[in-house]
Amino acid sequence: MFDYCVDPQSLDGFYWWSCYLTTVKHISFYKSFLVVFALLGVTVPLILIFGFMGAVARQSKLYPIRLFGITYTSIVRGVPDIIFFLFVPIALDQGIEYFRHKIKCPDWTDPIRQGNDFVVCQLAKMPMGSTEQWIHETYGFFLAALAFSIVFGAFAANTINGAINAIPRAQIETGVAYGMSRKQIFMRIQFPQMWAYALPGLSNLWMILIKATPLLFLLGVQDIVYWARELGGTKTARFTYPHEDWRLGYFIVLLVFYLLLSWLSEIFFDKLTLRVTRGQATLSGINNKNSGNRSS
Amino acid sequence: MSCFQTLTDYGLRSIGLGVRGLPKADISLCDQIVLIGSGMIWNIYFAVIALFLGFFAATTIAFAKNSSVALFRIPSSIFIFLLRGSPLFIQFFIVYETFVLLPKVGIDLNLLITEITIETRWLTRAWLGALIVLFLNTTAYSAQIFYGAIQSIPIGDIEAAQSLGLTDKQINKRIILPTMLRLSWSSYTNEAIFLFHATALVFFSSFPAWQQKGDSLYYASYFADKTFNPFVPYPIIAIFFIIFTLIIIYIFNSIDKRLNKHI
Numbered sequence: 001m002f003d004y005c006v007d008p009q010s011l012d013g014f015y016w017w018s019c020y021l022t023t024v025k026h027i028s029f030y031k032s033f034l035v036v037f038a039l040l041g042v043t044v045p046l047i048l049i050f051g052f053m054g055a056v057a058r059q060s061k062l063y064p065i066r067l068f069g070i071t072y073t074s075i076v077r078g079v080p081d082i083i084f085f086l087f088v089p090i091a092l093d094q095g096i097e098y099f100r101h102k103i104k105c106p107d108w109t110d111p112i113r114q115g116n117d118f119v120v121c122q123l124a125k126m127p128m129g130s131t132e133q134w135i136h137e138t139y140g141f142f143l144a145a146l147a148f149s150i151v152f153g154a155f156a157a158n159t160i161n162g163a164i165n166a167i168p169r170a171q172i173e174t175g176v177a178y179g180m181s182r183k184q185i186f187m188r189i190q191f192p193q194m195w196a197y198a199l200p201g202l203s204n205l206w207m208i209l210i211k212a213t214p215l216l217f218l219l220g221v222q223d224i225v226y227w228a229r230e231l232g233g234t235k236t237a238r239f240t241y242p243h244e245d246w247r248l249g250y251f252i253v254l255l256v257f258y259l260l261l262s263w264l265s266e267i268f269f270d271k272l273t274l275r276v277t278r279g280q281a282t283l284s285g286i287n288n289k290n291s292g293n294r295s296s
Numbered sequence: 297m298s299c300f301q302t303l304t305d306y307g308l309r310s311i312g313l314g315v316r317g318l319p320k321a322d323i324s325l326c327d328q329i330v331l332i333g334s335g336m337i338w339n340i341y342f343a344v345i346a347l348f349l350g351f352f353a354a355t356t357i358a359f360a361k362n363s364s365v366a367l368f369r370i371p372s373s374i375f376i377f378l379l380r381g382s383p384l385f386i387q388f389f390i391v392y393e394t395f396v397l398l399p400k401v402g403i404d405l406n407l408l409i410t411e412i413t414i415e416t417r418w419l420t421r422a423w424l425g426a427l428i429v430l431f432l433n434t435t436a437y438s439a440q441i442f443y444g445a446i447q448s449i450p451i452g453d454i455e456a457a458q459s460l461g462l463t464d465k466q467i468n469k470r471i472i473l474p475t476m477l478r479l480s481w482s483s484y485t486n487e488a489i490f491l492f493h494a495t496a497l498v499f500f501s502s503f504p505a506w507q508q509k510g511d512s513l514y515y516a517s518y519f520a521d522k523t524f525n526p527f528v529p530y531p532i533i534a535i536f537f538i539i540f541t542l543i544i545i546y547i548f549n550s551i552d553k554r555l556n557k558h559i
Contacts, residue, residue: 080497
């Protein structure tokens with residue numbers, strides 16, 4: 001990076017560090033912090049959509065839809081999230097390739113599952129074998145984000161469902177008395193108010209989501225954990241910047257990053273709670289504060 | 297090979313009993329169910345011991361955080377903040393790296409009758425190292441839950457006890473402790489479930505599985521790799537987890553009934 005970095009062996013102290021911390025790999029490490037925020041940015045809207053749909057499904061008058069909503073939320077909550085993170089991307093990947101195979105190669109006669117192999121025709125590969133590396137990586141990232149959204153969507157569905165039910169019954173009865181339809185009641189009374197009730201649960205979910213982001217590493221995404229392990233590992237004298245096993249140091253940097261993120265989020269949500277519950281005759285905005293729910 | 301044969305061969309494989317080699321070809325459904333179930337022994341081991349020890353540690357720390365003495369309050373608040381504010385996954389890495397850096401020594405413990413050697417290398421094994429992380433983690437989360445419950449105990453209860461002439465120690469033991477448990481039990485049930493689910497992370501915690509004695513996820517991902525078919529092993533492990541989650545809920549609800557018997 002700097003001019004004096006040409007011969008790192010001759011450097012020591014501050015100069016050595018300034019060169020070491022600005023190597024190409026370190027820049028990638030710094031950039032990978034953005035991957036965490038990218039994941040949060042992509043998943044949060046999806047989680048809210050999944051959560052909202054799940055909650056609406058659980059409120060539905062049609063039994064099959066209600067059953068679907070209940071099954072979705074209870075299965076996801078009964079199984080460790082990590083199993084979903086492992087299962088969903090590979091299942092989606094194989095599922096998509098299976099359907100593309102059926103559509104694009106109808107005259108293919110060999111079975112897809114040949115013993116221990118999963119074989120589809122070249123055209124059905126997703127993404128195509130010929131595409132560039134970054135497309136493969138982005139595709140993998142989005143499958144991972146989808147897995148996160150499905151899992152956390154179930155938790156959000158539970159929270160939102162509870163929030164819809166928490167709206168005082170009298171208000172809904174008033175709506176009925178005014179001759180509003182079910183849809184109108186939902187859109188004008190329940191929907192605008194449920195956020196105040198859902199906020200404690202959703203902020204809790206956000207804290208859990210933050211702490212689940214390092215699991216991206218397990219899905220093969222080059223995130224901060226990947227780079228921390230990569231950079232921290234012992235570097236022998238063959239390397240330009242030899243050092244011992246510094247993984248502990250790198251992980252402590254990650255620890256500090258997550259502590260900061262949690263702490264800032266807590267401050268933000270405290271402010272937001274004050275704002276959303278303004279003018280509402282309810283204690284629920286401050287209720288859930290100490291419940292301390294979590295996930296891995 | 298009959299399924300009964302598989303059960304005797306692999307039923308206790310995860311703790312090192314039975315056939316050594318894992319099935320490599322012609323993996324049957326029975327193989328998968330038995331081995332993944334065998335791995336659940338480890339998940340249950342981690343969950344039960346971490347929760348049991350964590351319960352007492354968490355109660356102590358919750359009282360410490362509630363204490364008016366800064367020497368107790370500040371360290372316990374920092375402990376809770378550190379462990380609740382960071383991902384368990386990172387905690388596993390940090391603790392593992394720390395334990396690896398520790399000098400490899402044996403400490404002789406003289407227990408009157410026998411002498412046992414405690415070796416620091418055990419700390420880098422999953423059965424002890426990962427257990428310590430899970431224990432610390434659940435202690436912090438449970439302590440926060442209990443602390444929240446202590447904070448919401450009606451002040452009138454405590455004033456009533458004081459006016460009856462109970463000492464501070466008696467108030468803690470007879471009023472605050474039982475009320476705290478009663479108020480926090482449903483949140484604590486959630487915590488127990490989450491901790492049980494967190495034991496699945498041990499597989500990825502960089503604590504190595506020794507001689508293929510792994511937890512359930514170790515075997516599930518082994519089968520998913522070998523057969524390249526995720527649609528069998530992952531649903532099996534999911535069903536195992538759901539069954540044990542229901543058992544946890546049942547146990548905790550029975551305790552809850554006991555706690556609330558007089559109400």
